[in-house]
Amino acid sequence: MSDAADCNPEPIEQEATERDDTHLDDIEDGAGCTEIWEHLAEQREE
Numbered sequence: 001m002s003d004a005a006d007c008n009p010e011p012i013e014q015e016a017t018e019r020d021d022t023h024l025d026d027i028e029d030g031a032g033c034t035e036i037w038e039h040l041a042e043q044r045e046e
Contacts, residue, residue: 027039 023040023043024036027036031039
């Protein structure tokens with residue numbers, strides 16, 4: 001069995017696609033899962 005440290009996966013080239021992530025604009029950089037979940041839950045209530 002090999003160690004994960006020995007794993008050197010090749011980077012995957014991805015096409016540049018635009019994402020619709022405007023629903024996350026009000027979330028501060030570095031927010032965690034809980035903050036994001038709460039923000040999305042508040043938007044659903046409105």
